[in-house]
Structures are given as C-alpha cells and as structure tokens.
Amino acid sequence: MAIAFDNSYARLPAHFFAAVRPLESPAPRLIAVNDALAGELGIDADWLRGPAGLDVLSGRVIADGATPIAQAYAGHQFGNFQPQLGDGRAVLLGEVIDRQGRRRDIQLKGGGQTPFSRSGDGRAALGPVLREYLVSEFMSALGVPTTRALAAVTTGETIMRDTPLPGAIITRVAASHIRVGTFQFFAAREDTAALRLLADHVIARHYPDAAQAENPYLALLDGVIAAQARLVAQWTSVGFIHGVMNTDNVAVSGETIDYGPCAFMDDYDPATVFSSIDRAGRYAYGNQPRIAAWNLARFAETLVPLLDPEETAGVERAQTALGGFAPAFAEAYFGLFAAKIGLGGEADTRRALIEALLKAMAENQVDFTLFFRHLGAAAAADGGSADEPVRSLFVDPTAFDGWAREWRAALTAEARPGPERQAAMNRVNPAFIPRNHHVEAMIVAAVEREDFAPFHRMLAVLTRPLDDQPEAADFAMPPAPHERITATFCGT
Ligand SMILES: Nc1ncnc2c1ncn2[C@@H]1O[C@H](COP(=O)(O)OP(=O)(O)OP(=O)(O)O)[C@@H](O)[C@H]1O
Numbered sequence: 242m243a244i245a246f247d248n249s250y251a252r253l254p255a256h257f258f259a260a261v262r263p264l265e266s267p268a269p270r271l272i273a274v275n276d277a278l279a280g281e282l283g284i285d286a287d288w289l290r291g292p293a294g295l296d297v298l299s300g301r302v303i304a305d306g307a308t309p310i311a312q313a314y315a316g317h318q319f320g321n322f323q324p325q326l327g328d329g330r331a332v333l334l335g336e337v338i339d340r341q342g343r344r345r346d347i348q349l350k351g352g353g354q355t356p357f358s359r360s361g362d363g364r365a366a367l368g369p370v371l372r373e374y375l376v377s378e379f380m381s382a383l384g385v386p387t388t389r390a391l392a393a394v395t396t397g398e399t400i401m402r403d404t405p406l407p408g409a410i411i412t413r414v415a416a417s418h419i420r421v422g423t424f425q426f427f428a429a430r431e432d433t434a435a436l437r438l439l440a441d442h443v444i445a446r447h448y449p450d451a452a453q454a455e456n457p458y459l460a461l462l463d464g465v466i467a468a469q470a471r472l473v474a475q476w477t478s479v480g481f482i483h484g485v486m487n488t489d490n491v492a493v494s495g496e497t498i499d500y501g502p503c504a505f506m507d508d509y510d511p512a513t514v515f516s517s518i519d520r521a522g523r524y525a526y527g528n529q530p531r532i533a534a535w536n537l538a539r540f541a542e543t544l545v546p547l548l549d550p551e552e553t554a555g556v557e558r559a560q561t562a563l564g565g566f567a568p569a570f571a572e573a574y575f576g577l578f579a580a581k582i583g584l585g586g587e588a589d590t591r592r593a594l595i596e597a598l599l600k601a602m603a604e605n606q607v608d609f610t611l612f613f614r615h616l617g618a619a620a621a622a623d624g625g626s627a628d629e630p631v632r633s634l635f636v637d638p639t640a641f642d643g644w645a646r647e648w649r650a651a652l653t654a655e656a657r658p659g660p661e662r663q664a665a666m667n668r669v670n671p672a673f674i675p676r677n678h679h680v681e682a683m684i685v686a687a688v689e690r691e692d693f694a695p696f697h698r699m700l701a702v703l704t705r706p707l708d709d710q711p712e713a714a715d716f717a718m719p720p721a722p723h724e725r726i727t728a729t730f731c732g733t
Pocket residue numbers: 326327328329330331357358359360361362363364365485489490498499500501733
C-alpha cells in the first residue's frame with residue numbers, strides 16, 4: 242500500500258459524514274509535491290510525483306485503504322449561524338499515522354462535489370490553492386501550528402468564478418479537520434449522544450491527558466481555549482490576518498485552517514483588513530483575539546450538556562473556563578513580543594515597552610516585519626549608525642529614539658551578550674513573509690501564463706523565513722505605493 246491509511250472515523254456513526262468519491266480531473270498536472278512532509282507521513286515522494294501518485298492527488302484513483310468522506314459541520318459565518326455547512330469541496334481520503342506516531346488527515350481540497358456542496362461546484366481555483374500551499378508552509382516553517390500542504394495539482398478544467406479560472410486541488414494534511422463548527426452541527430440538533438461521541442473522539446485524538454481529568458469535557462474545553470490563545474498570539478506576532486475566522490474555520494486541534502482571504506500586514510496598523518468580503522472589519526488584525534474568544538464561547542456552549550448534568554452548573558463551568566482565555570492570550574502575546582524585542586524579563590516592564598512601541602509604530606506607519614528583523618542588529622550595538630535601519634522606518638525617526646532609550650535601559654538590565662541576543666531575536670523575527678503584492682504577482686504568473694517559477698522561488702525562500710537570503714532581497718521589501726494590495730478575494 243503506497244499510503245498506509247488507518248481511518249479512525251470508521252468507528253464513528255454514519256451521520257457524522259457522507260461517503261463520497263472524489264471527482265476525476267480530466268487532465269491533471271502536478272504543480273508541487275512536498276518531499277519533506279511526504280517523508281514525515283511515510284509516503285514515498287517519488288511515488289507521489291509519478292503517474293500513480295498523480296492519479297490519487299487528482300481524484301482519478303482512490304488509493305488502496307482510503308475510504309473517502311465529506312465531514313458534516315455547521316458554523317457561525319460573520320456572526321450568523323448556518324446549521325449545515327460541511328465539506329462542500331473537500332474530500333477526506335483517510336488518516337495515516339506519521340513517523341512520530343501522530344494521526345494525520347489527508348484531504349483533497351477542491352476534490353469535487355459532495356452532499357454538502359449546496360450550489361457550489363466542488364472545485365478550487367488555482368490562485369487560492371497556491372496561496373494556501375505557500376502560506377501554510379511558511380507558517381509551519383515558523384513553528385505556527387497549521388494544516389500542511391502535501392501537494393498541488395491543476396485539474397485541466399476551467400471553472401467559473403467572477404471570470405473563468407483554472408481548477409486545482411491542494412492535498413491538505415491536518416492533525417484533524419474537526420472544527421468548532423463540527424460540535425455546533427450536533428448541538429444545533431440537540432444530539433447530546435453524538436456530541437459526547439465527538440468529544441470523546443477529540444479527547445482521544447488531540448487531548449489525551451483530558452481523559453484522566455476529573456471532568457474530561459471541562460479539560461477538553463480548557464485545552465482548546467489554551468491552544469487557540471497561543472495560536473492567535475502567534476498569528477499576531479508575525480502580522481498574520483486570517484481573514485475569515487468563522488467558527489467553521491476554528492480547528493479544535495489548535496492548527497490554523499483555511500487560508501482563503503488571509504494576508505500579512507505591511508505597515509503596523511491594528512485596523513488592517515484585506516478580505517474583500519469583510520466590509521465591517523470584523524476580522525481585522527487587532528480584532529482577532531476578541532473574535533477567538535467569541536468563537537470559543539460558541540464552542541463552550543456546545544459542551545454545556547456534557548460539562549454538568551445541571552444546565553446552570555454547566556454554564557457556570559463554561560464561563561469560568563472562558564475566563565481563562567484573556568490571561569492565556571496576554572501571557573503568550575507579551576511573551577512572544579518580548580522575545581521579538583530581545584527581552585525576557587519582568588512582565589510589567591516589558592508590557593509597557595511593547596505597548597509604547599506598537600503605538601509609535603502605528604503612528605509612524607512602520608513596516609512590521611522589517612522593524613523587528615532590523616531591531617536585532619540595533620540590539621547588538623550601542624545606538625548610533627546601527628539604529629539607522631530601524632529609525633528610518635518611522636515617519637518621525639525621533640519617535641524611535643524616545644522609545645529606544647527605555648528599551649536600551651531594559652536591555653542593559655538584562656545583561657546579555659549582543660551577538661547572542663541578536664541571534665535569539667533573529668530566530669523569532671522572520672526576514673521574509675509572504676508579502677501580498679508578491680503573492681498576487683505569483684498567482685497572476687501561474688494563472689495567466691502557466692508560469693510556476695515564481696511559486697517555486699517564493700516557496701523556497703519562505704520555507705526558510707528566518708535565514709538571511711541576500712539573493713532574495715526583493716522579497717523582503719515592502720510594496721512601493723503603487724504595488725500595495727488593499728484587498729484579497731476569497732476567489733475560492
Ligand atoms: N466551490 C465550492 N463548492 C462547494 N462548496 C463550497 C465551495 N466553496 C466553498 N464551499 C463550501 O462553503 C462553505 C464555506 O467555505 P469556506 O471557503 O469557508 O471553506 P473552504 O475554504 O472550502 O474549506 P476549509 O474550511 O476546509 O478550508 C464550506 O461548507 C465549503 O465546503
């Protein structure tokens with residue numbers, strides 16, 4: 242068997258999903274195979290690259306051992322509850338146990354219609370597939386929990402969106418695809434027996450320690466809250482804007498999922514929004530922690546019947562657990578930003594410094610990524626010309642000087658050799674991010690000219706985002722005014 246499937250969902254009742262078969266692609270072509278990830282999964286990358294692999298990646302052949310399904314889920318989309326969403330274009334081929342013993346899903350996103358497709362065609366367009374591949378692999382390279390990209394293919398079809406576009410499939414790998422929306426699906430149907438089965442399944446798969454707790458479902462809730470707090474703090478620390486934080490896009494495993502209209506901030510501004518479908522700015526950069534807390538409250542509501550036989554007591558337990566989000570987020574957030582400015586140190590000092598810095602950055606239109614990357618060199622020196630690359634990012638460079646006096650005092654108090662501090666900062670401050678204008682140009686090259694060279698070049702740079710790569714200096718630069726991207730489209 243080329244892929245050693247081991248499908249735990251076979252033990253769940255039939256109303257959790259629908260058995261499907263992927264739609265055949267008429268003329269598939271391989272874009273990319275992720276050799277390292279294939280290796281982790283125990284899959285022979287050469288096989289995957291060859292004709293038999295392409296047949297599986299494009300839905301032409303169901304691999305031995307695969308039992309393809311589409312999963313049922315519901316969700317709040319922009320605050321409105323949809324009781325039935327489900328995988329409308331994603332086909333879960335099956336699960337494998339990776340080399341480290343972790344269970345992982347392998348899914349074809351864009352794999353054809355399912356009973357959950359409603360009016361959709363079950364397909365994905367090439368541009369969003371390339372964006373998801375690139376950004377998810379970038380996030381993984383930075384250590385941000387995320388779904389992964391195992392492969393991408395074009396299907397050989399033209400699909401209709403606002404304009405005709407090439408169809409494509411991304412093979413996505415995830416710790417699981419179980420979402421807050423999966424719990425909401427059964428909660429909306431008041432199916433407590435199904436909720437209990439689902440919760441037990443998630444505990445066994447993602448939070449095994451919770452099984453030993455006095456109240457395993459409360460421990461599950463605490464675990465999911467902690468994972469989301471950490472995840473959203475990590476997003477924030479790299480300028481990531483998810484763009485569509487609906488509850489069906491919150492994986493209970495704590496992985497980032499669904500890179501539809503996501504984007505990275507250039508200048509620091511908490512109000513930044515790119516998604517063209519997010520007109521009210523619900524999912525703006527600076528709103529993400531608040532929205533994560535809101536989404537977790539929806540998750541907690543689904544668990545109330547499991548938390549306590551008494552509803553009032555169940556609600557109380559849920560509320561107490563939700564109260565843990567804000568402190569967990571703050572701890573992760575200030576810890577990550579402290580590392581970005583080269584400090585360990587006392588929580589109160591660093592908090593004031595971080596807040597003052599971010600305020601000055603917002604007022605001075607400072608490029609988020611360049612600032613922190615260059616700050617490492619400034620930290621290793623004693624002011625003077627070493628400060629110039631960071632100072633000059635501020636509209637008013639004296640705003641940096643004022644902040645830097647306090648910062649240097651804090652650095653001195655911690656007494657750490659300059660080069661060691663710089664190296665530590667460079668391990669958390671990427672030199673490269675998927676800048677939106679480069680992502681868009683890469684997509685245009687692929688869609689309009691079938692030129693995948695920009696995709697492969699960007700992927701090579703962005704999977705080593707912490708390394709200085711002088712030959713890729715063009716990718717480090719913020720957009721010139723005429724290159725600025727102001728909206729990303731779901732494009733789907
Ligand atoms: N082209 C399509 N055909 C059928 N269903 C679709 C299509 N595009 C989106 N959907 C469905 O619409 C809902 C919301 O879509 P959304 O864009 O959030 O998810 P997605 O990107 O398809 O999937 P995921 O969340 O798994 O990454 C989901 O139920 C999804 O399956």
